[in-house]
Amino acid sequence: xxxxxxxxxxxxxxxxxxxxxxxxxxxxRSDLLLYEFDGSVVKGQPELVAFPRTTExxxxxxxxxxxxxxxxxxxxxxxxxSGGALARSGGLMIVFxxxxxxxxxxxxNRRAVVQPxxxxxxxxxxxxxxxxxxxxxxxxxxxxxxxxxxxxxxxxPHTLAYGITTNHVTALELVLPDGEIVRIGSKxxxxxxxxxxxxxxxxxxxxxxxxxxxxxLSRKAEAVKTLLAIYETVEDASQTVVDITARGITPAACEMxxxxxxxxxxxYIHAGFPRDSAAIxxxxxxxxxxxxxxxxxxxxxxxxxxxxxxxxxxxxDRERELLWKGRKNAFGAMGRLAPANYVLDGVIPRSKLPxxxxxxxxIGQRHGLGIGNIFHAGDGNLHPLVLYxxxxxxxxxxxxxxxxxxxxxxxxxxGTLTGEHGVGMEKSELMxxxxxxxDFDLMRRIHDAFNPSSSLNPGKIFPLSKGCGEIRTRSKxxxxxxx
Numbered sequence: 225x226x227x228x229x230x231x232x233x234x235x236x237x238x239x240x241x242x243x244x245x246x247x248x249x250x251x252x253r254s255d256l257l258l259y260e261f262d263g264s265v266v267k268g269q270p271e272l273v274a275f276p277r278t279t280e281x282x283x284x285x286x287x288x289x290x291x292x293x294x295x296x297x298x299x300x301x302x303x304x305x306s307g308g309a310l311a312r313s314g315g316l317m318i319v320f321x322x323x324x325x326x327x328x329x330x331x332x333n334r335r336a337v338v339q340p341x342x343x344x345x346x347x348x349x350x351x352x353x354x355x356x357x358x359x360x361x362x363x364x365x366x367x368x369x370x371x372x373x374x375x376x377x378x379x380x381p382h383t384l385a386y387g388i389t390t391n392h393v394t395a396l397e398l399v400l401p402d403g404e405i406v407r408i409g410s411k412x413x414x415x416x417x418x419x420x421x422x423x424x425x426x427x428x429x430x431x432x433x434x435x436x437x438x439x440x441l442s443r444k445a446e447a448v449k450t451l452l453a454i455y456e457t458v459e460d461a462s463q464t465v466v467d468i469t470a471r472g473i474t475p476a477a478c479e480m481x482x483x484x485x486x487x488x489x490x491x492y493i494h495a496g497f498p499r500d501s502a503a504i505x506x507x508x509x510x511x512x513x514x515x516x517x518x519x520x521x522x523x524x525x526x527x528x529x530x531x532x533x534x535x536x537x538x539x540x541d542r543e544r545e546l547l548w549k550g551r552k553n554a555f556g557a558m559g560r561l562a563p564a565n566y567v568l569d570g571v572i573p574r575s576k577l578p579x580x581x582x583x584x585x586x587i588g589q590r591h592g593l594g595i596g597n598i599f600h601a602g603d604g605n606l607h608p609l610v611l612y613x614x615x616x617x618x619x620x621x622x623x624x625x626x627x628x629x630x631x632x633x634x635x636x637x638x639g640t641l642t643g644e645h646g647v648g649m650e651k652s653e654l655m656x657x658x659x660x661x662x663d664f665d666l667m668r669r670i671h672d673a674f675n676p677s678s679s680l681n682p683g684k685i686f687p688l689s690k691g692c693g694e695i696r697t698r699s700k701x702x703x704x705x706x707x
Contacts, residue, residue: 227271227295227313227314227315228271228292228294228314228315232292232294233251233271233272235292236272236288236289236292236294236316237249237251237272239288240272240274240285240288243281243284243285243288244274244275244276244281244285248274248275248276248277248322249272249273249274249275250272250273250274251271251272251273255273256269256270256271256273257269259273259299259302259311259317259319260310260311261302261310262302262303262304262305262307262308262309262310263302263303263304263305263364263567264304264305264306264307264310264567264648264649264650265564265566265620265623265624265650266307266310266648266649266650267307267310268307268310268311268312268313268314268649269311269314270297270311270314270315270316270317271311271314271315271316272294272315272316272317273316273317273318273319274316274317274318274319275319275321275322276318276320276322276323277322277323278323279397279399279405279435279436280405282318282323282399282433282435283399283403283404283405284403285316285318286318286399286401286402286403286433287402287403289315289316289679290401290402290403290679293679294315294316294679295311295313295314295315295316295678295679295680295681295682296315296316296317296318296401296433296679296680296681297309297310297311297312297315297316297317297318297429297680297681298317298318298320298371298375298429298433298434298680298681299317299318299319299320299372300319300320300321300340300341300368300369300370300371300372300375301321301341301343301364301367301368301369301372303364303367303368303372304372304376304645304646304648305567305569305645305646305650306376306569306642306645306646306647306648306649306650306651307648307649307650307684308375308376308428308429308646308647308648308649308681308684309372309375309429309648310648310649312649312682312683312684313682313683318433320339320340320341320369320371320435321341321369322341323339323340323341323371323435324339324341324342324343324369325338325339325342326338326339326342326346326347326350327339327436329350329351329441330411331351331354331356331441333411333412334356334440334441334442334443335394335411335438335439335440335441336350336351336358336438336439336441337411337436337437337438337439338370338436338437338439339370339371339435339436339437340369340370340371340372340374340434340435340436340437341369341370341371342369342370343365343366343367343368343369343370344358344360344361344362344364344365344366344368344369344370344373345365345366347370347439347441351441352444355443355444356441356442356443356444357441357442357444358392358439358440358441358442359382359386359387359392359440359442360373360378360379360380360382360383360386360387360388360389360392361380361381361382362378362379362380362644363380363381363551363552363554363555365380365552370437370439371434371437373389374389374393374396374424374425374426374434374437375426375427375428375429375434375646376389376426376428376644376645376646377389377390377425377426377644377646378644379600379605379643379644380600380644381477381479381506381508381548381551381552381600382476382477382508383600383603383605383644384474384475384476384477384478384600384602384603385474385475385476385477385510386442386476388644389425389426390421390422390425390426391440392439392440393409393421393425393437393438393439393440394409394410394411394412394413394421394438394439394440395407395408395409395410395411395413395421395437395438396408396409396420396421396424396425396434396436396437396438397434397435397436397437398424398432398433398434398435399432399433399435400432400674401432401674401675401676401677401679401680405435406432408420408421408424409421409438411438413440423670426646428646428647428648428681428684428685429680429681429684430671430675430680430681430684430685431671431674431675431680432674432675432680433680445476445510445511445512445516446511446512446513446516447510447511447512447513447516447517448476448508448509448510448516448544449508449509449510449516449517449519449520449537449538450506450507450508450537450538450543450544450547450548451505451506451507451508451509451520451523451524451527451535451536451537451538452496452497452504452505452506452534452535452536452537452538452547453504453505453507453527453532453534453535453536454498454501454504454532454533454534454535454536455501455502455503455504455505455530455531455532455533456501456502456531456533457502457503457531458482458483458502458503458578458581458597459578460502460503460530460531460532461480461502461503461504461505461530461601462480462503462577462578462581462601463530463578464505464526464527464529464530464532465478465480465505465574465577465601465602466574466575466577466578467526467529467530468507468523468526468602469574469575469602471522471526473519473522473523473526475507475508475509475519475523475602476508476509476510477506477507477508477600477602478505478506478507478508478600478601478602479505479506479507479551479598479599479600479601479602480503480504480505480506480597480598480599480601481497481503481504481506481551481554481597481598482502482503482581482596482597482598483498483500483501483502483503483504484594484596485554485557485558485596485597485598485609486498486499486501486503486504487499488554488557488558488560488561488596489550489551489553489554489557490550491557491560492553492556492557492560493546493549493550493553493557495546495547495549495550495551496543496546496547496550497547497550498534501533505527505601506547506548506551507523508544509523520537523535551598554598555567555598555609558596558609558611561594561596561611562594562611562612562613563612563613563614563615564611564612564613564614564620565596565609565610565611565612566609566610566612566623566624566627567607567609567645568606568607568608568609568610568627568630568631569605569606569607569641569642569643569644569645570605570606570608570630570631570634570635570639570640570641570642570643571603571604571605571606571634571639571640571641571642571643572604572606572634572637572638572639573604573637573638573639574601574602574603574604576604576637576638576639577601577604579637580606580633580634580637581597583630583633584597584606584608584630584633587626587629587630587633588610588626591622591623591625591626592622593610593611593612593622593623593626594611595608595609595610595611595626596608596609596611597609600643603643604639604643605643605644606630606634606643608627608630610623610626610627610630611623628654631651631654632654632657635657635658640658641654641655641657641658647684647685648684648685649683649684652683652684652685652686652687652688653687653688653689655685655686655687656687664686664687667685667686668686671686
C-alpha cells in the first residue's frame, strides 16, 4: 500500500524537482524497483528517490520531507545485508551515490575527509602510492560506500587486528531530522566531552543522515605474510583458532571456510584452494619483518599441532592477492550451488567455535538445506550461508526458520545477533533475545532525543511487536511495495 496520498506525492515531487532538477528525482514504478532491494532477503520500496549532491541540498530535502510529513531513508550503494537501507514505510529515499568526492587527503596527519558516497576501496586507491590505506575492509569493499559503512559500523576480515569502522572515524558532518547541519568529533579524534561519533557510527541511519566523514589512514606494514592452512576436519581447524588466541597471537586476519564451500569458490575463482579438504584457515600477519617471521613460525606450529595437512605461505603478492580474491568473492561463488542464499551474521565466543559449527551443520541437515560457512574465525563473527530455492514452495520460510535457529544459538552461547551487518529490518524482532524492556526504554530515549517523530529510517532496530519482551518469527519476506 502507498503511504502517501496522490496529492502529497505530487506536491513533494514538484518541489523536489524544482530543488534538485528532474534528473535527480525518481518517481516511476519501474525506476523505484531497483531501490526495493539491498543484499538481504527483505524488501521495501520507496515512493520517491532523490539524489542530492551537497550537504545543503540534503538539508533542504529533509526540510521538504518534514513539510509533507514524509518518512526518510538514507541509502548508499545498497550492499547492506540487514534491510537497513530499505523503505519499510514507503516515503522518500535519499541516495548518496552522487555525493562521492574525496574532499581532502592529509597524509601528514593520516586523515581523509570524504563524502558518504565514496566507495570504500577508493580511499585506499587514492593514498596507496604514498604507502597508506584505509583499514576497514568489508568483503564488498569494491562497491560499498563509506556512508553505509558508518551507518552499520562495518567490519571485515582485518577487524581482528585493526577494529571496525568506529575505530577509524574521527569526525562527522550530519543533517538532523529537522534539517539542521551539525558537526561532531574532530579531525584529531581526541575531542573532549561525550563521544558523539561513537554514538552515531552504527546507529543505522535512525538518528541523522551522514554527509561528510573524517577517517584515519593507516600506513602499510613493512612485511605481510598470508598462510593457507588445510585441514581434514572442521574440528581441527576450529581448535587451531582457539589455540592461536589462547597463546596470545593476534594475526591481522584469521578467516575460515569449510570444504563444501571451497569447491564452489575454486570452481569460480581458481584461487588455489584445495578441493578435497574439510576446511581451511586463511591467516594473515603484518608488521616489522622480524616480528612477522616469528609470528609465521608460531602459527605454523599451532596449525601442525592440530593436524593441519599442509600449511602454505603465499610466495608473493600475486599469490596472496589471489587467495584473498577467493575469500572476498566467496558469497558470489555460492550462486553455483543454489539460486539464492541468506547470509547470516552472528557472533560467538571464539572458544565455542567447534560446537557452533556442529550445531549449524545439524540445523542444515534437519531442515534439508545446505549451509556453507565463511567467516571471521579470529573474532568469532560467523557468516553461515543458508542456501535455498525461492521457486520451491516454502523453501524461503524454511531458510528463515533455520537462520533464526542459528542466531538464537549464537546468543545462547554467549554471543550476539550481529557483528557487522546491523539489525535493520532483518533482526529487529530478535532484539528481545538480548535486551530487556528497560534496555529498550533507554535506547528509545536516546533515539527520541534526536529523532522524536521517527521520520528517519522508521521501523528499524526496534521490534515492532506490541511488547518488547515478545519475539515474533518471520514466515515470509517483509515487504512494503507502494501501489
